Amino acid sequence: MLLPTNTLLMTDPLRLVRPNILALEPYATARDEFDGGDISVWLDANESPYTNGVNRYPDPHQKELKKAIARLKGVDEACIFVGGAGSDEAIDLTYRIFCRPGIDNAVAISPSYGVYRVAAAINDVKYREVMLADDFTLDTDSLLAATDANTRLIWICSPNNPTGNAFDTDDLEALADRFDGILVVDEAYVDFSTRGTMLSALARHRNLIVLQTFSKAWGMAGLRTGMAFACPEIAALYGRVKYPYNLNGPTQREVMSRIADGLQGHVEEIRREAVRLSRSLSESGCVEKVYPTDANFLLVKVSDADAVYHRLIESGILVRNRSSMAGCEGCLRVTVGTPAENDLTIEAFARIGRGDAPLAKRPERKGSTDRTTSETSIEAAVNLDRSTESAIDTGLKFLDHMLWQIPHHAGIGVRLTCKGDLYVDEHHTMEDVAIALGDAMREALGDKRGIERYGFVLPMDESRAMVLIDLGGRIDLEWDVEFTREYVGDTPTEMFGHFFKSLATAMRCNLHISARGENNHHLAEAIFKAFARALKAAVRRDPFNDTIASSKGVI
Numbered sequence: 001m002l003l004p005t006n007t008l009l010m011t012d013p014l015r016l017v018r019p020n021i022l023a024l025e026p027y028a029t030a031r032d033e034f035d036g037g038d039i040s041v042w043l044d045a046n047e048s049p050y051t052n053g054v055n056r057y058p059d060p061h062q063k064e065l066k067k068a069i070a071r072l073k074g075v076d077e078a079c080i081f082v083g084g085a086g087s088d089e090a091i092d093l094t095y096r097i098f099c100r101p102g103i104d105n106a107v108a109i110s111p112s113y114g115v116y117r118v119a120a121a122i123n124d125v126k127y128r129e130v131m132l133a134d135d136f137t138l139d140t141d142s143l144l145a146a147t148d149a150n151t152r153l154i155w156i157c158s159p160n161n162p163t164g165n166a167f168d169t170d171d172l173e174a175l176a177d178r179f180d181g182i183l184v185v186d187e188a189y190v191d192f193s194t195r196g197t198m199l200s201a202l203a204r205h206r207n208l209i210v211l212q213t214f215s216k217a218w219g220m221a222g223l224r225t226g227m228a229f230a231c232p233e234i235a236a237l238y239g240r241v242k243y244p245y246n247l248n249g250p251t252q253r254e255v256m257s258r259i260a261d262g263l264q265g266h267v268e269e270i271r272r273e274a275v276r277l278s279r280s281l282s283e284s285g286c287v288e289k290v291y292p293t294d295a296n297f298l299l300v301k302v303s304d305a306d307a308v309y310h311r312l313i314e315s316g317i318l319v320r321n322r323s324s325m326a327g328c329e330g331c332l333r334v335t336v337g338t339p340a341e342n343d344l345t346i347e348a349f350a351r352i353g354r355g356d357a358p359l360a361k362r363p364e365r366k367g368s369t370d371r372t373t374s375e376t377s378i379e380a381a382v383n384l385d386r387s388t389e390s391a392i393d394t395g396l397k398f399l400d401h402m403l404w405q406i407p408h409h410a411g412i413g414v415r416l417t418c419k420g421d422l423y424v425d426e427h428h429t430m431e432d433v434a435i436a437l438g439d440a441m442r443e444a445l446g447d448k449r450g451i452e453r454y455g456f457v458l459p460m461d462e463s464r465a466m467v468l469i470d471l472g473g474r475i476d477l478e479w480d481v482e483f484t485r486e487y488v489g490d491t492p493t494e495m496f497g498h499f500f501k502s503l504a505t506a507m508r509c510n511l512h513i514s515a516r517g518e519n520n521h522h523l524a525e526a527i528f529k530a531f532a533r534a535l536k537a538a539v540r541r542d543p544f545n546d547t548i549a550s551s552k553g554v555i
């Protein structure tokens, strides 16, 4: 239904809610019924009393996490819903809150994200699509023309998946004004866009819902955490309809810690790479057009989408074939990868354009070791070319926390388990873990063909760490670090120097580490992060160069 402009600013969104949802008496968890007090014995939720990190139910309202999100986004906590199956959970709940099955309908742009349609079907809600123009621009009049008295939702994805373009926020606000239902704007890719967010429009439009996610720019797709932002009345409805513990405890903690780490410059790198990838792919003989993007992917129109798709697979590169989608005929959707991955993609497209055979694939560089002595038993494995599936358990919790910086910040895979004689002390565990890790790294580096060899990293955070690395084969450690505490957590600080000495010896590398900082935890963390960043730069393999980075020809 269409309404004259500006009559709706004060419209009560609750009027649009399904009657059964408005009348709902939500499930009250054990923790809901208790409102503060000095409790030391928790016998209210039939949990296991044995502490293991996950034996207690998590906060069903995710108060701490919402505080962090509120700070990050500049939005009131009362306006936030956090979903435990990503923003896909919010999409499903939106239908459940507003659309009467078999009666109401939703209108969406096309081509767009497929989950809106599937979630509509699951909820028995009719789904109407309005095609974007040939250049993927949006005509809000034709969208409104597709609505009727039973249209509860309009879905707009901006930047839009798979077309990559963002819509004008003023146009979207005007649409919210004119629509007598709920406008949902899915901003999954907004962190990559320079076109602005609709979050600041929430205060002006109580019929607006904005979806965002930690899955894309924030690099947490595996944690399945998405958000809906809306006026407090709608946000409270999500809270009532969701399953009580929809976001598990480890995920809440992990997301908070990664929010604190920030975006680490990855967004700028992806944006730069998107420009480079777009220019380079346009030059390939098989590419007809690369559409402009406000996101971390490119929609690429090629001469024969199925053929190019399969030729890319032969080169070990998987993209999304969107050519069967109306409006995307002949198109592939290509996610922007790391600079090295983009180099390979550019080369693969160039070869396909010329009709050349695919570049021979290089095997991944892996190394592993099983090391058992009377003091420790260690399994270590590294993969320098793939960051998936890391696992670290040395028995020392703080050391584990430090070692996790290596896969996180070097972008490599590390699996490391140690059963050590911690009842004696931490010495053997720390020394032997370093040796095993270094042995696995040395094996993975192999003949070191094509590697950059050197890595440099300079200041980080309020603690500063400088790490220089040379993988040339000479063994040395320069260690200029002073801790002021004997222990951080369960880990002795005097052992860190020895740890890096053992690691450098086993890896056969030259390491210069100097660091300063007030807080010993941050100081150690800055060292491990900087080490990981330097390592990342040094092990990086030039995909087109197979020579050895030394004037002597061997390192």
Ligand SMILES: *Cc1c(COP(=O)(O)O)cnc(C)c1O
Pocket: 085, 086, 087, 088, 089, 113, 157, 161, 186, 188, 212, 213, 214, 215, 221, 224, 225, 226
């Ligand atoms: C990836 C994506 C999402 C889903 O994100 P999750 O939070 O991982 O569920 C939502 N909307 C669009 C348009 C996406 O491309």
